[in-house]
Amino acid sequence: METVLGVRGARHSYGATRALDGVDLDVGAGECVALLGPNGAGKTTLVNMVVGLLPAGDGVVRVCGGDPRVAATRRRLGVVQQSLGFPTTLKVGELVTGAAVRAGASRSAAGPVLAELDLTDLAGRRAAKLSGGQQQRLQLAMALVADPRLLVLDEPTAGLDLPARRRFWRLLAHRRERGTGVLITTHLIEESAAVADRVVVLDGGRVRASGTPDELVARLPDRTVIAKTSIGRARLEALPGVVSVRTDGEHVHLGTRTPEAVLRVLLAEDPGLSGLRVESAGLEEAVAGLMNRGAA
């Protein structure tokens, strides 16, 4: 498979904050890689490096073999950024046409993309006046209009409702069939499982795990048992069915796929157990689980 994105040894610090600490990543043509991680994991920093906003430091970033810091390389690139505000003076149609010309495509490429994203009726509207979801579609239209080889999407579905999100996933699938490679960041496990061929889990600026969605989901806890207990950490980690252990003040959070079995043992071993709750597992438990297992 042809590689459209290669990242080796990406490192970046903001002052004393180490945002990326040696990340390697590849995306092939037609492949979708989800970069999954909690807030502050370093996803946006990595994306900014991939799109040429940040220097790669002593690492290497190649988009279709070229350096994204060089303007011409970015003709192959479509980008949806995490927080983008549109100028108050430009209209939807003008922005998409402009994006086509800037990336070396013809003006006529705008029409079909506007239609594909259901923006045709909004073409004459000022971009800054659109709703959040419409602006998100506009950004995507601008990213897609020149038929990029690599599409980089930073939390593109944040703020969209589920039907809108599903439509977005279908659109991505359609583009991938045409050979576009996709790097998408998300903090939603469901999203990464729905769109990606491969999920890369990022936390604290490092890759903690990677694999197909099925492989990862099998290793992820789907419930969190929360309680105050006197049982020590080592014992908790050894309990059958416990995938991750995290302490949060007086409470421990146990990630598991078999909450009933875990509860039985807990109640048997600690008669003073209190503050008991069972919740769906969040991403923090999932990441903690992947790290406990030493997966990489």
Added chain:
Amino acid sequence: MKVFGVELTDELRGIVREPAALFFSIIMPVAFFALFVSLFGKLGGGEVPAGTAMLATFGAFGAISVVLMNPGIGVASDRERGWLRAKQVSAVPIGVTLTAKVVAALPYALGVLLAMTVTAAVTGVLDASPGAVLRLLAVLVFGALPFALLSLAIGFQVGPGTAAAVLNAVLLPSAVLSGLWMPLEIMPAFFSDVARFLPTYHLGRLALAQLTGGPALTHVLVLLGTTIVTAALAAVSYRRARS
């Protein structure tokens, strides 16, 4: 070239679609000019009739104020919105984008100058050959370039509100000190001493020289030097900007 056209069109749209800003930045200097011309325009005495000389000095002020405000505040608000990042990840080299911003301010400056020329002609104070007036306008439009670059440099460092304040704080005192509002001859002597170090003064003098036929070389050299310095400032400022 096609890409530059798109960038320039977007910038011009940005200017003409902000009618309030457009109105004020053209109306203010022109109204000011009309006031001074009606008060003092008919005074004689100098090499050039007072009203015509004012077209050079107020013209310099008008052109400078337009190009000083425009690209800088624009770039500061683009930055604040995050829109500058969209430009930076596009396949257009950032230099092309910024050049378009500067170039888009020039017709705007020309608009101010034409309004002033018409005002001068209508009030009957304009007394210069058409050739001299054309040279005057050309000198002011192109001589405004270093101020547009300074504007960019400041726009990369501060937010849009602060940019407007800082740029005004630069503009108004330099205009007064450089004799763009009132002739330096009627000001305290130290004004002239300070003025020689201000590019605003040299643009005013260069414009006047188009009417008097006086020597222009020093002024041209100072403005060229200023252009190089402000271009370097703008470049450094861009590199240091947190976008």
